[in-house]
Amino acid sequence: MAAGWRGSMRSRLSVGIVLLAGIGLLVADTAPVLTLWFYFRHNADSALYQAERTIRAAPGPYVLTAVQQLEPDAFYVAFLSSDGSVTAESVGARVNSRAAKPALPAVVAPGYAQRPIPAAAAGNRTQRYRLLAFDVPPGRSVQSARGAPAEPVARVVVARSLRFDDGVLTWLLGVEIVATVLVLGGIALLSRAVLRVGLRPLRDMATTASAIAAGQLDRRVPVGERQDxxxxxxxxxxxxxxxxxxxxxxxxxxxxxxxxxxxxxxxxxxxxxxxxxxxxxxxxxxxxxxxxxxxxxxxxxxxxxxxxxxxxxxDRVDAASEEPVDLGALAAEAVADVRAIDPDRIVESIVPEHVYVAGDIDQLRRVLQNLLSNALRHTPPEASVSVTVAVTEAGEVALTVADSGPGLDDSAVEQVFERFYRGSGTGGAGLGLSIVREIVEGHGGRIAVRSQNGAVFTATFPRCR
Structure with missing residues (x-):
């Protein structure tokens, strides 16, 4: 299943890369084709307007044979009478030694082709023209040849063949299609190879996770040196x-x-x-x-x-509720409770008010109760207990509970926070200090113990300002 997932993911990524590359290539290929198309169209229209100016300015009568000599492979010229019928016309653009004329209406209306328009060749749909019709000055005429009788002319139709333009565009489009297919094929092959290498860390992760799920808890994901x-x-x-x-x-x-x-x-x-x-x-x-x-x-x-x-x-992952707790006031309350329970015990305190930490007030109260109960249980009645709350130079809040009892030996210092550890066989479940450590660490703090003229427990918390 994992192999199928990896293969499917690699295929989807490869297809996505090819699609994105295809879109990019389509945009890149379309831009020059469209640019060239607009250029050819503009060039053809400019040629038509230039022909219009030339014919308008030429003195009559027009001689058709002379007009035909001007780019015969590109231009077609038709002279119209006042009723819109063709009086004389050139042979049209040649395609493979055959002339192809644009398809004109049987009667050309006065408003026809006042601006350049596209037109197909009669009998040849692949041959295209740009066509423009315009009026000529009154009294103009046309001769089919020099010395022939002149026919009156009212309008002229000029058409320019787009055979060369279409040929260039078709060739360019074919080249770009072939190049695009080859590039996309190369990208597809390269992307699969790159993705195979790039997804190798994911395959290692999946293999490691499956091994751990099967019970090999000591397995770990191999991590390289690259920072990625x-x-x-x-x-x-x-x-x-x-x-x-x-x-x-x-x-x-x-x-x-x-x-x-x-x-x-x-x-x-x-x-x-x-x-x-x-x-x-x-x-x-x-x-x-x-x-x-x-x-x-x-x-x-x-x-x-x-x-x-x-x-x-x-042990749950849920963090303690974040609310400001006056640890100094809380410590003062705990000291007062101890004095009420055991009036004969000497309990000293240095607990300034308005020293706040962020956390759960009930859990922090439990820390104080467990530390004080531990001090009272493991020291003789004449031993004193002190509680101090202070702000350290590092800006943290330190809660210290110390006693003047016999202290702890080295083994006890190392194990005192372990669960079910009971030193000196003094009874209890051996979980009180374990609970203290869990609460302190759950509040982002730390706790330590040292034996110095008695046991000294110090819990440090981040200060809440």
Missing amino acids: EAREVGLALNRAFEARERADERLRRFLSDASHELRTPLATIRGWAQTCGHGLAPDRAAVDHAITRIDAEAARMHRLVAAMLQLARL
Whole structure:
């Protein structure tokens, strides 16, 4: 199917190129033919008007034999009486040693051919004339030969043959048709060859996409060094393929971690349920203890599933809603909540107001809550916590949550944002900091941690002005 699509596309492009080239050649070929046609027509009309001036100015009587000597192969002259009938006429233009006269009406009316008009030859449709009729001064006459009796003349018809003009135009048109056919044939062959080479990157992309769809996720589109559109498309596809591979890897890791985390509470719940169901609990106190353990593990699973759903929503491509959020005011609210929950904890804050970032207020509040909850959970009661919001020299907004606890070891610093990572066996689902990182990065920011007289988490956001 892909090969058929490529062949069809190449054929359509080739046909399109030939059509465009044909239109261009048609315009290019038509222009000289039309120009030459207008030139020949103008030349013939000028010759007719010149003949009119010459005949009008010539003294009578006119001698037909003398008139016939003037370009006999090109001109035809007819002298008309006052009733419009032909009194005398020349033999007409010669074609292959045969004379061809223009077809005139039996009676030429006074208003006939006052301007040059086309006329066909009598008995020869391929021979054409330009024809002009005009009056002559009164009293003029014509002699069929010198010494012959003179016949009165009222009007004269002059016709010029277009045999030479038509021959040149026909020859030129034939040459251009043959040349156009040859050029279009060459363009068709050349375009197919060029398109075959030009569409090679698309064939490689289609082959790579088919291989990836078949499960070869490590395949990539070969990208050349030339800076062209095909290279840009190839790079974009490679980025998309890498994003898909990362997403699939993340999904596999997530499912593996989730199944591992859910196995323990499910096994615990099943074990206590079987204890109660099989009557193995010796008394009411044992039954109550089993129910308490089942409820605790169910609550743990609920928290774990809720965190997993939160991460799934954050994994979506949809960007956070763009609205200005006063991060300083939000941090002040979070600090006030902590002080209300744990009055004995020392919580310091440097949170100026009117420091805005663009994002979702609920998600940013979740960042503060998770960072503060993490600090409170992993530090002793006497340890202090500080929250700072400041504008950096680079014009970004930095949110820092630090504590004076025992800090983090090197392995924890490297893994603390990974999903389901729980340091020091302190419980929890191990998803809080993963959620923080997803939210921060979803807002175009970044987050880092360092261990310096405690743990210091710093989230940096673009500033909204």
